[in-house]
Amino acid sequence: MTDVQRADSAARRKAITIVIISAIVGSLLIVVFETYRAQLYEWLLSDHAKSVHRLRILIVLTAGFGAITLFAFSVYLWSFGCKVSNYQRFPLPGQRVIRDTPTLEGQAALMRGRVLKTLAVFLAVAGVTLCFVFWWLISILEELVA
Numbered sequence: 001m002t003d004v005q006r007a008d009s010a011a012r013r014k015a016i017t018i019v020i021i022s023a024i025v026g027s028l029l030i031v032v033f034e035t036y037r038a039q040l041y042e043w044l045l046s047d048h049a050k051s052v053h054r055l056r057i058l059i060v061l062t063a064g065f066g067a068i069t070l071f072a073f074s075v076y077l078w079s080f081g082c083k084v085s086n087y088q089r090f091p092l093p094g095q096r097v098i099r100d101t102p103t104l105e106g107q108a109a110l111m112r113g114r115v116l117k118t119l120a121v122f123l124a125v126a127g128v129t130l131c132f133v134f135w136w137l138i139s140i141l142e143e144l145v146a
Contacts, residue, residue, distance in 0.1 A: 002102045002103055002104075003102070003103040004100050004101065004102055004103065005091055005095075005097055005100070005101045005102075005103055006097075006100055007097055007098055007099045007100050007101075008096040008097060008098070010096070011096035011097065011098050012098040012099075015098050044058070051145075052141060052142060052145045055141060056138055056141075056142075059134050059137060059138055060134070060138075062134070063130055063131055063133075063134035063135075066127070066130050067127040067128075067130050067131050068127075070123050070124070070126055070127035070130065071123075071124060071127045073120075073123055074120045074121070074123035074124040074127065075120070076120075077116050077117070077119055077120035077123065078116075078117055078120035078121075080116055081112075081113045081114070081115075081116030081117035081119075081120060082113065082117065083113075084109055084110075084112055084113035084116060085109075085110055085113030085114065085117075087109070088105060088106055088109045088110060089103065089104070089105050089109050090103070090104040090105075090108075090109045090112045090113070091103065
């Protein structure tokens with residue numbers, strides 16, 4: 001019979017708090033963007049000579065934020081996958097969980113570690129792809145204007 005790591009109520013409260021705060025911050029960002037969208041469009045199109053440069057700035061900021069987020073999560077998953085593979089146990093010893101979790105050991109934990117590292121690689125590739133797609137979009141926009 002497999003061992004079960006019991007849920008930690010403090011970890012559960014912390015996770016719920018993080019989700020709620022993230023939802024509030026995300027909602028506020030959407031409201032701020034919707035409030036200032038007209039001014040952003042006006043700034044973007046106000047000077048035709050600078051429009052392409054300004055659009056490039058917005059695209060680079062968007063791609064940069066998305067890629068950095070993907071890369072950061074990829075690094076975390078790779079690190080976590082390596083730890084799971086090294087300890088050959090999931091969840092890791094001393095790791096707090098938000099629900100009762102069956103403990104995987106040996107080959108099953110190694111497989112979980114490999115899956116986490118594979119997901120990390122896919123996220124890193126998605127980040128690189130995102131950068132290339134936005135770079136391609138910028139080059140198309142520059143050709144259209146030129």
